[in-house]
Each structure stands twice: as C-alpha cells, then as structure tokens.
Amino acid sequence: MADMTSSSLPADQEPTPWLSEEELAAWKAFVAMLLAVPPAIDAQLKRDAGINLFEYTIVAGLSEMPDRTARMAVLAQLAAVSASRLSHAVSRLERQGWVERRTHAAGEPRSTEVVLTDAGMAMVTAAAPAHVREARHLVFDGLTPAQVGQLQKLCGQLLGTAAPETAALLERFR
Amino acid sequence: MADMTSSSLPADQEPTPWLSEEELAAWKAFVAMLLAVPPAIDAQLKRDAGINLFEYTIVAGLSEMPDRTARMAVLAQLAAVSASRLSHAVSRLERQGWVERRTHAAGEPRSTEVVLTDAGMAMVTAAAPAHVREARHLVFDGLTPAQVGQLQKLCGQLLGTAAPETAALLERFR
DNA sequence: AAAGATTGAGTTGTCAATCTTT
C-alpha cells in the first residue's frame, strides 16, 4: 500500500508521521465499513420507502422540530452535509410532496424554511419500523451496551473534526 | 422522528423493538458521521491526487498484492463494494493508465485480473503521504490508543454483518 | 445454468458559479 507503515524518508514538506500497525488495521476496517454500510442502509430504505438515508435523515429531523419546520442551514448542520447537497435533496422531497419550502419566512427574512407536510409525516412514520429493524440488524444486534457507548463517543469525536457544528448540535440535544 | 423511542403499538408484522435512548443517540451520531466523513476524505484525495477514497482503496490494495495483481472478485471483497461499482471504477482507473485489465489470465480463465501499472504505483506513492496526514487529522489525532482498538473492533463487527467476506479478509491478513 | 464480470439508463452527489437579501 505504498507502505504506510515504514518511514522511507519521503521528500515531503513535513516528515510524515506514518500509521502504526494498529492504526493501519483500524483504518482499513474503517474505510471498508464506510464503503459497505451506507449502501446497505440505502438499499433497505430505497426498497421499502423510496428514499435514501440522507433524505430519511432530513424528514426524520423535521418530524422532531417545532411545527415540523427548520431552516436550510439548520438541516444542513443536522445531517452534516453541504448546502448544495441539501438543496438538491429538498428539491427531490418537494417533488414528492413530502416537504414544502417557505421563502422569506417571518423572523428570518434571508433564509429558507422547510416544512414537513402531512404526507411527509405519514411517510416517515410508515418507514420508521423497517428502518429501525435494519439499524438493529446492521449495528445494534452485534454490539454490547458498552460498545454502543463506544460507538457514540467515537462518532462524536470524528464529527468534532469533520463537522464541528453537527457535533455540537448532537451534543446539545442529547 | 416518528418517535423511535416509545412503542405506540404499530400495526406491523413484528412488534418492532424500538431503539433505547442510548442506541438512538449512537445511531444519530453514527449516521451523521457516515454522511460527513467520506466527503471529507474524498475532497482531500480529489484535490491532491485526482481520485476518490474508493479508487484509492483499489490501487492501494493492488500495490500490496503479489505482482501488483488481483482478480476483480478479490478487489470487490477487499473494498466491500458491488461488482458493478468496482467495474466502473476500474474503467476510470484504466482510462488514466493507472491499472490494466487482463482477461483470460492463466490459471483463472473465467475471471478478469487487474494489474497496477508503474504509473499507478507512482500515483499511489505520491498520494500516500497527504492521505495519511488526512487520516491522522480526521481520525487518529483525536483518539487514544484504546479508542483505536475500539474503532477497529467495532468496524470489524459491523462488516461482519454488512460484508462478511470483507470482514473475513481483513481478519485473515491482519 | 452458474460464476465472473460488464453495460447502460437513470439517480444522486460534487464543485464552482450565481442569485438574492441585508
């Protein structure tokens, strides 16, 4: 793997700190997990509810908000995605009649608000049980309670670097 | 979130076992991490080396193989992806001159073998340092050695469900 | 017919440019 263990003095700006054997093994497992798990979750949701994990996260997030409403920026932080990716996804959900955009909403003139429709609420409610079953199957059935705690802590820390605002949000509403 | 905590007796086939509070918190953090981290890794690799994480995994995997060669099926298991996704990616890498396909190879007549070219080897070698730095930044800098162990174990178990062959492969070559 | 792999069409994501409001 262009040997990520030994240090053969690369002609680099920083003398790169290579990965230890433990770190390399963890990295390989982590990357494989990143490649394998999302498609598995997506496949279940797509099959059973016609949406992907990201879209589910949006509507599920909205379902927990006061008035089932949130600003685009808040949703983007909740899901830890770019504004662009969110905008495209919301357009899709809007086409299905599951959410509605409200521009120039009172109080926050510059922003766009997104509202979960009744149809959208019905969709999440219907989708939730099978989604939870998949979450159990893919993750929780194989973990001890202690490992569940480790998982949360680890993911929280990774988010602290990759998406600090999201990490803070999750921390706050826990 | 279509309340994933309480059980309001859904009219479902199985009486769905809902998530506990701890599980729900872990799930939210996990999903946010799945949405946030891959784009961060992809962005670095794309910027610095012109490939994404999946493609990097392929060429890095090949660089560790005898003769820098592996069958499509083996690569698909290593990276935990579908044959289709792999085939498309290999086509892209082939267009760049980083790998070559060898059909009807000796010994394994039915399969296709993929070989990492010298240019491909040079590309991984050049890309590795910055990639390792990103791995450190996004993951290892924030974790204790014990947490690194937890991460490996956890990912291994998730792979055991989502991609059993991959889990076995990683276990074997550890 | 089964295993190994590829293809093409449709969908989703990314990146950079743009638009609007303050």
Next chain:
DNA sequence: AAAGATTGACAACTCAATCTTT
C-alpha cells in the same frame, strides 16, 4: 461584501439486464 441558498454541468453510484466462459 457577506450570509443563505440555489443552479447547472459534470462525475460517481445503483439497479437490472446482459454477455461470456465453464
């Protein structure tokens, strides 16, 4: 000009259908 959000072009992924070899 900065914040909030959208757009369009391009790249990557998914799913189902297909092809080839045994």
